Amino acid sequence: MKIAQKSIKFLALALLVLISATSFASSTDKKHDTQNDGGRVNSKEEISDYIKHHLADSHDFTLFSYSNDAGERKHFGFSLPVILWSSKGLVAFMSSEFHHNDDGHVLVDRKGLKFAKIHSKIFELDANASTVSFDETHHATNAHKVLDFSITKSVVGILIAGFLIFFGFTKLAKQYKTRDIPKGFGRVLEPLVLYVRDEIAKPNIGEKKYRKFMPYLLTVFFFIWILNLMGLTPLGFNVTGQIAVTVCLALITLVVYITNGSKDFWAHTLWMPGVPKLLRPILAVLELAGFLLIKPFSLLVRLFANITAGHSVVMGIAALMILLKSQFGTVGATGISFFLTLFLTVIELLVAFLQAFIFTMLSALFIGMAVEEHEHH
Amino acid sequence: MDIFNDFSIGLFALQLVILIVLLILLAKFAWKPILNSLEERESGIESALSEAENARKEMQNLQADNAKLIKEAREERDAMMKEARAIQDKMIADAKEDAKEVTASLIAKAQASIQQEKQAALAEIKKNVAELSIGIAESVIKKELSNKKDQLDLVEGILKDVTLN
Numbered sequence: 419m420k421i422a423q424k425s426i427k428f429l430a431l432a433l434l435v436l437i438s439a440t441s442f443a444s445s446t447d448k449k450h451d452t453q454n455d456g457g458r459v460n461s462k463e464e465i466s467d468y469i470k471h472h473l474a475d476s477h478d479f480t481l482f483s484y485s486n487d488a489g490e491r492k493h494f495g496f497s498l499p500v501i502l503w504s505s506k507g508l509v510a511f512m513s514s515e516f517h518h519n520d521d522g523h524v525l526v527d528r529k530g531l532k533f534a535k536i537h538s539k540i541f542e543l544d545a546n547a548s549t550v551s552f553d554e555t556h557h558a559t560n561a562h563k564v565l566d567f568s569i570t571k572s573v574v575g576i577l578i579a580g581f582l583i584f585f586g587f588t589k590l591a592k593q594y595k596t597r598d599i600p601k602g603f604g605r606v607l608e609p610l611v612l613y614v615r616d617e618i619a620k621p622n623i624g625e626k627k628y629r630k631f632m633p634y635l636l637t638v639f640f641f642i643w644i645l646n647l648m649g650l651t652p653l654g655f656n657v658t659g660q661i662a663v664t665v666c667l668a669l670i671t672l673v674v675y676i677t678n679g680s681k682d683f684w685a686h687t688l689w690m691p692g693v694p695k696l697l698r699p700i701l702a703v704l705e706l707a708g709f710l711l712i713k714p715f716s717l718l719v720r721l722f723a724n725i726t727a728g729h730s731v732v733m734g735i736a737a738l739m740i741l742l743k744s745q746f747g748t749v750g751a752t753g754i755s756f757f758l759t760l761f762l763t764v765i766e767l768l769v770a771f772l773q774a775f776i777f778t779m780l781s782a783l784f785i786g787m788a789v790e791e792h793e794h795h
Numbered sequence: 796m797d798i799f800n801d802f803s804i805g806l807f808a809l810q811l812v813i814l815i816v817l818l819i820l821l822a823k824f825a826w827k828p829i830l831n832s833l834e835e836r837e838s839g840i841e842s843a844l845s846e847a848e849n850a851r852k853e854m855q856n857l858q859a860d861n862a863k864l865i866k867e868a869r870e871e872r873d874a875m876m877k878e879a880r881a882i883q884d885k886m887i888a889d890a891k892e893d894a895k896e897v898t899a900s901l902i903a904k905a906q907a908s909i910q911q912e913k914q915a916a917l918a919e920i921k922k923n924v925a926e927l928s929i930g931i932a933e934s935v936i937k938k939e940l941s942n943k944k945d946q947l948d949l950v951e952g953i954l955k956d957v958t959l960n
Binding site for chain 1: 801802803804805806807808809810811813814815817818820821822824825826827828829830832833836839
């Protein structure tokens with residue numbers, strides 16, 4: 419019964435992959451490429467735009483899109499709520515009202531305000547404007563961005579990851595009430611928890627103090643890992659490649675290690691002993707900059723850049739299928755891009771874990787630096 | 796792509812809220828029970844191992860004790876055997892000694908009684924000889940004492956004999 423359920427799930431997923439892949443492939447088969455040909459991606463610029471569009475957050479959850487025989491663009495997926503803080507307060511509507519338009523041509527009226535979506539950002543039009551006008555660099559001239567608290571695709575991804583982690587680990591926690599050694603999926607999760615504890619927390623923070631930080635380290639590790647992995651599925655999430663997400667993660671790490679800094683840590687940071695007094699203020703500035711800016715910045719940029727680069731490269735290599743078609747033919751180009759993409763995706767699988775590990779490791783290391791107490795004073 | 800333009804405050808805020816809520820929920824319902832049970836299990840395993848080690852040591856001690864006991868018992872037995880042998884030897888020796896003494900005393904008694912018998916026999920013989928001599932002397936004297944000179948010679952001769960005797 420269980421196996422049957424699993425295979426059904428797997429089949430559904432495989433079908434999903436297949437459908438999205440075929441719709442993508444079929445759009446490349448036809449040879450007419452005008453600018454507005456219903457979402458076909460043929461030229462280098464279109465590919466670049468497509469990748470940029472994927473990397474950005476989205477207000478719709480589109481699983482795949484296709485063009486029907488009449489040339490109409492059809493999207494398969496579901497719309498998500500848009501929640502805005504506009505000049506007239508809170509505004510909420512479903513993203514379907516934009517009709518998948520992403521260049522500001524479809525306007526949504528709420529509370530006498532007009533909203534347009536331009537490159538995955540929502541703009542509020544100025545009071546007297548009726549349509550969005552653009553300058554030559556394609557920036558809106560008569561609209562401004564609003565605070566956007568929408569449940570975007572990334573937020574959905576975060577929620578899904580949160581639910582997965584929560585249900586997975588509460589189930590594991592419950593198992594310990596009746597048995598010493600978990601069974602089923604818990605047996606997979608337990609070594610991961612032990613790994614974070616024994617390989618990340620204990621060596622970097624120390625036997626005495628690691629306990630307090632375990633919940634944060636475990637949460638962050640699984641959060642990043644699951645989201646990285648979700649980014650590799652055909653669902654097309656790119657959560658850990660959103661700068662806002664990595665900023666948030668790095669900021670929490672910063673807050674954790676600053677609020678838990680020991681007396682010794684602050685003494686060493688602000689007034690380094692054993693150094694000429696003249697140098698101490700300079701060192702203090704350097705140390706403070708290191709702990710408050712450089713370390714969190716390196717954390718957030720590393721994760722963001724790795725995931726963004728990974729997605730860009732995988733999509734770029736997949737696009738070789740289109741770009742190499744004239745040289746190698748459809749089969750040759752597809753074969754080349756298939757194997758390269760497969761290879762890169764396997765590497766990305768490793769990177770997904772590695773980045774989660776590095777983020778957690780460095781967080782633990784910084785926390786360890788902050789809570790360390792020097793016994794020789 | 797402009798990173799700062801891409802930064803969405805809304806996404807940041809939602810992520811912050813969700814992550815903190817998730818952290819609190821997980822800490823309470825997942826991490827704490829999991830880590831506690833893991834630690835409990837580990838300390839359980841550790842104590843079980845040390846108990847096993849203790850039991851092994853105890854076993855070894857017991858075995859050593861047993862060996863010691865066996866050795867002691869064997870020594871004791873050896874000592875007892877040795878003692879018994881010594882006693883036996885002594886008894887035999889004593890018995891021999893006693894036998895010898897008894898024999899010696901028997902022989903001595905026998906000799907004494909022989910001596911006595913001999914003395915008695917000798918005395919008897921002497922008595923008989925004396926009676927015989929007296930008889931002979933009587934008859935000789937009766938016959939010889941007819942002259943004086945013969946009497947004197949006789950007395951002289953007897954005296955001579957007596958001195959020699």
